[in-house]
Amino acid sequence: MNNATDTIETTKSRPRKWLLTQNSQLRREGIFNWTLPAFAVKLPDGTNFNVCPQAGACAALCYARVGAYRFKNVRAAHIRNLLLCRDSPKEWEDRMTEELSHKRYKGKWVRLHDAGDFFSDDYLSAWLRIIKDSPDVRFYCYTKEISRFKRLVEPTNPENFLWCYSLGGREDYLINRERERHADVFPDVGALTAAGYSDQTESDLLSVLSESPLVGIPANDIPHLKRRQGSETFGSLQEGLDAKLAEKRNRAAGRSLRLAS
Numbered sequence: 203m204n205n206a207t208d209t210i211e212t213t214k215s216r217p218r219k220w221l222l223t224q225n226s227q228l229r230r231e232g233i234f235n236w237t238l239p240a241f242a243v244k245l246p247d248g249t250n251f252n253v254c255p256q257a258g259a260c261a262a263l264c265y266a267r268v269g270a271y272r273f274k275n276v277r278a279a280h281i282r283n284l285l286l287c288r289d290s291p292k293e294w295e296d297r298m299t300e301e302l303s304h305k306r307y308k309g310k311w312v313r314l315h316d317a318g319d320f321f322s323d324d325y326l327s328a329w330l331r332i333i334k335d336s337p338d339v340r341f342y343c344y345t346k347e348i349s350r351f352k353r354l355v356e357p358t359n360p361e362n363f364l365w366c367y368s369l370g371g372r373e374d375y376l377i378n379r380e381r382e383r384h385a386d387v388f389p390d391v392g393a394l395t396a397a398g399y400s401d402q403t404e405s406d407l408l409s410v411l412s413e414s415p416l417v418g419i420p421a422n423d424i425p426h427l428k429r430r431q432g433s434e435t436f437g438s439l440q441e442g443l444d445a446k447l448a449e450k451r452n453r454a455a456g457r458s459l460r461l462a463s
């Protein structure tokens with residue numbers, strides 16, 4: 203994949219730094235991408251930050267925490283993106299809005315995050331303003347920030363923004379799996395078809411444009427992650443984690459009751 207800040211010559215003397223890039227898969231489809239680091243990261247000042255607050259079972263199987271995403275230059279670029287939008291939000295919003303008015307984006311799709319998620323209300327609200335100010339561009343994303351989207355996005359529903367809830371997070375229980383568009387990651391195409399999900403392998407845009415709201419993603423071909431996932435899906439692994447947590451809470455509540463009586 204490319205660095206998150208590609209440098210492209212716009213004039214002979216002054217190169218332009220783009221905030222949006224295209225990795226090899228998305229480039230084939232003409233899709234641009236804004237990316238952040240995945241999950242818990244250590245920042246240059248030594249503090250830690252969780253870019254995916256609602257990540258659950260997905261974190262142990264996340265493709266964006268291995269391979270090329272760990273290359274020093276790639277990671278540094280993703281951290282630069284995070285620091286820009288988190289610590290200089292006005293500058294980032296202005297730059298992003300200005301960049302999206304460039305003719306190279308007219309009629310194109312932009313995927314928000316191939317790693318990372320909407321880590322705060324302020325960050326998501328800034329994206330909503332950018333999207334509204336960029337009517338000639340279409341945006342889409344996967345997200346595990348279900349309650350945040352239900353509060354901030356569903357009521358406003360910008361026409362040029364589509365999203366797909368994604369299983370494997372701590373808010374999976376908020377998704378109506380019969381009615382609401384959502385994605386699950388299966389061991390392979392056979393497993394997702396057998397479960398009644400539609401395969402999005404052909405185009406990432408099927409995550410938001412497929413007829414069926416049940417979007418199946420075959421696991422990335424990363425051997426140790428595939429072994430770890432086994433025959434489970436991200437959704438079923440999260441159900442297991444949720445059940446364990448509920449059992450732990452029940453035991454703790456039982457102990458408190460016994461102590462109180």
Ligand code: SF4
Nearest residue numbers: 240254257260264318
């Ligand atoms: S939410 Fe996405 S990017 Fe974050 S840890 Fe989970 S799979 Fe990775």
